[in-house]
Amino acid sequence: MIKTDVIIIGGGATGCGIARDLALRGIPHCLIEKGDFAAGATGACHGLLHSGGRYVVSDPHSAKECYDENIILRRIGEKCVEQTGGLFVRLPGDSKLYRDRFLKSCEKIGIPAEIISSTKALDLVPNLNPDIEEAVKVPDCSIDPFRLCMLNIISSQKRDGIIFTRHKVTEIIKEHGRCVGVKAADQVSGELREIHGNVIINATGAWSHLVAQLAGNEVPLTLSKGSLVITNHRLTNMVINRMRPSADGDIIVPNEAVCLAGTTSLAVEDPDKIRIESQEVDTIISEAGRMIPHFNDTRIIRAFSGVRPLLKSAKADSREITRGFQIFNHGDGMYSIVGGKLTTFRLMAEKTVDTVMDYFKLKKPCETADIPLEGQEELSGYPLAKRLADMKNIVCECELVSRAEVERIIKQTGTRYVGDISHRTRLGMGPCQGGFCTFRALGIMHEKSIISPEQSMNALRDFLQRRFRGIRFCLWGDQLREEQLVEYIYMGILALEKK
Numbered sequence: 001m002i003k004t005d006v007i008i009i010g011g012g013a014t015g016c017g018i019a020r021d022l023a024l025r026g027i028p029h030c031l032i033e034k035g036d037f038a039a040g041a042t043g044a045c046h047g048l049l050h051s052g053g054r055y056v057v058s059d060p061h062s063a064k065e066c067y068d069e070n071i072i073l074r075r076i077g078e079k080c081v082e083q084t085g086g087l088f089v090r091l092p093g094d095s096k097l098y099r100d101r102f103l104k105s106c107e108k109i110g111i112p113a114e115i116i117s118s119t120k121a122l123d124l125v126p127n128l129n130p131d132i133e134e135a136v137k138v139p140d141c142s143i144d145p146f147r148l149c150m151l152n153i154i155s156s157q158k159r160d161g162i163i164f165t166r167h168k169v170t171e172i173i174k175e176h177g178r179c180v181g182v183k184a185a186d187q188v189s190g191e192l193r194e195i196h197g198n199v200i201i202n203a204t205g206a207w208s209h210l211v212a213q214l215a216g217n218e219v220p221l222t223l224s225k226g227s228l229v230i231t232n233h234r235l236t237n238m239v240i241n242r243m244r245p246s247a248d249g250d251i252i253v254p255n256e257a258v259c260l261a262g263t264t265s266l267a268v269e270d271p272d273k274i275r276i277e278s279q280e281v282d283t284i285i286s287e288a289g290r291m292i293p294h295f296n297d298t299r300i301i302r303a304f305s306g307v308r309p310l311l312k313s314a315k316a317d318s319r320e321i322t323r324g325f326q327i328f329n330h331g332d333g334m335y336s337i338v339g340g341k342l343t344t345f346r347l348m349a350e351k352t353v354d355t356v357m358d359y360f361k362l363k364k365p366c367e368t369a370d371i372p373l374e375g376q377e378e379l380s381g382y383p384l385a386k387r388l389a390d391m392k393n394i395v396c397e398c399e400l401v402s403r404a405e406v407e408r409i410i411k412q413t414g415t416r417y418v419g420d421i422s423h424r425t426r427l428g429m430g431p432c433q434g435g436f437c438t439f440r441a442l443g444i445m446h447e448k449s450i451i452s453p454e455q456s457m458n459a460l461r462d463f464l465q466r467r468f469r470g471i472r473f474c475l476w477g478d479q480l481r482e483e484q485l486v487e488y489i490y491m492g493i494l495a496l497e498k499k
């Protein structure tokens with residue numbers, strides 16, 4: 001049995017941010033995540049570090065939180081935030097009145113917003129629709145959500161934080177009406193671990209009502225599914241938003257070598273039962289194509305969905321629900337943190353840990369806004385220049401991931417999952433979507449005696465199957481040809497269908 005002070009359930013941005021904050025304030029803690037870090041909404045988002053522009057008219061309080069956090073993250077995460085800047089583009093027919101409200105609201109909150117002509121906008125982003133009326137420039141940025149989680153975890157690990165990934169909390173242990181610990185099932189071996197603590201923080205996003213129920217508590221949530229598509233290369237180096245009230249398909253975010261376009265917003269009941277609809281993919285592509293016409297003839301490599309954990313609201317359109325957050329003190333030693341954005345994860349963590357400090361009657365103030373994220377140098381290993389310098393023995397050609405890098409991750413994490421390597425190196429995230437690198441990565445794991453040949457075949461099947469769930473909505477043109485080739489390799493040469 002493990003004993004600690006604070007148990008954090010959930011390894012998305014919020015949970016990882018809480019672990020870092022607790023670590024910097026010297027509070028012993030243990031984080032438990034059922035998948036890898038960023039397995040929920042965090043890993044399924046655009047990676048847009050909001051300037052606040054998107055919410056400035058409808059939800060000024062959240063917009064201000066986003067802008068303040070945007071400034072902080074640019075400062076503490078200099079090496080992992082790409083300061084792309086963003087444009088809100090007004091297309092013919094988009095209301096000028098909305099643009100005026102947008103500018104007025106930005107001014108009120110203090111978000112820098114500069115109107116630029118269509119000519120200037122086209123100079124900045126040559127792929128933009130030449131028919132745009134004008135654009136407004138804002139300080140939007142782009143961030144890799146997987147890397148963000150891992151950078152937060154480094155601070156926790158350096159200060160003896162206990163971290164369990166691939167462990168699902170299945171039971172909350174209660175004694176005399178108080179939560180005193182959890183039981184977590186190892187998702188690989190099935191072994192059950194018991195961890196005891198004084199405080200339990202439920203940071204499980206769209207699953208928080210389910211985890212709260214384990215202790216007999218309730219969390220009022222509205223679940224909203226959003227889908228995104230990924231292009232095989234960058235069509236813009238700036239974030240592009242549509243100048244109109246939030247609607248389907250009005251954001252394009254450059255991230256690493258690709259662009260992510262989205263999103264949709266559909267109410268769902270069960271976060272584990274979501275699927276992409278081909279209608280969503282069509283809408284996103286055609287709406288994105290109105291801002292960047294090349295979108296219509298660019299190769300789409302995959303689609304995916306995530307679930308937004310929004311505070312419960314009676315509003316029929318989940319787009320109108322606040323992006324603010326709330327901490328629920330269940331009164332039995334469990335706290336749930338719900339709502340917010342990836343952009344505001346640090347603030348959410350700060351407020352949650354402030355509450356924990358009050359519980360322990362401790363005074364140490366939060367330092368997460370002042371201390372730069374540790375490990376940025378090593379984890380900023382993604383930039384192309386660094387990858388090109390290490391061209392020997394490439395395992396993933398699309399994302400230039402070397403064998404040495406794959407071996408380093410296997411040694412560091414002891415993982416049996418290709419997804420874990422992918423989240424840390426971008427292996428399998430390029431146009432072939434793992435077609436040429438999955439079997440090589442598994443070959444390396446096998447060589448290092450991490451997995452048996454049979455386990456590697458199961459892992460291969462599992463990874464490809466997961467990828468295919470998103471690829472199947474993008475099968476036309478080059479992506480269809482690529483997928484056929486991948487199918488021949490796996491079904492033909494590797495005889496994968498014959499179990």
Ligand SMILES: Cc1cc2nc3c(=O)[nH]c(=O)nc-3n(C[C@H](O)[C@H](O)[C@H](O)COP(=O)(O)OP(=O)(O)OC[C@H]3O[C@@H](n4cnc5c(N)ncnc54)[C@H](O)[C@@H]3O)c2cc1C
Binds near residue numbers: 013042047309
């Ligand atoms: C399509 C989409 C696009 C978005 N785009 C953006 C954007 O560009 N910018 C932005 O700021 N925000 C964006 N958001 C919102 C943002 O992604 C979320 O608000 C944020 O990531 C939530 O983080 P979280 O850590 O609270 O939840 P999550 O990331 O969902 O983390 C919860 C974690 O809990 C784990 N968990 C659940 N149950 C258990 C259990 N029993 N035991 C152990 N672990 C468990 C899950 O595996 C998961 O990893 C987007 C959301 C969606 C859906």
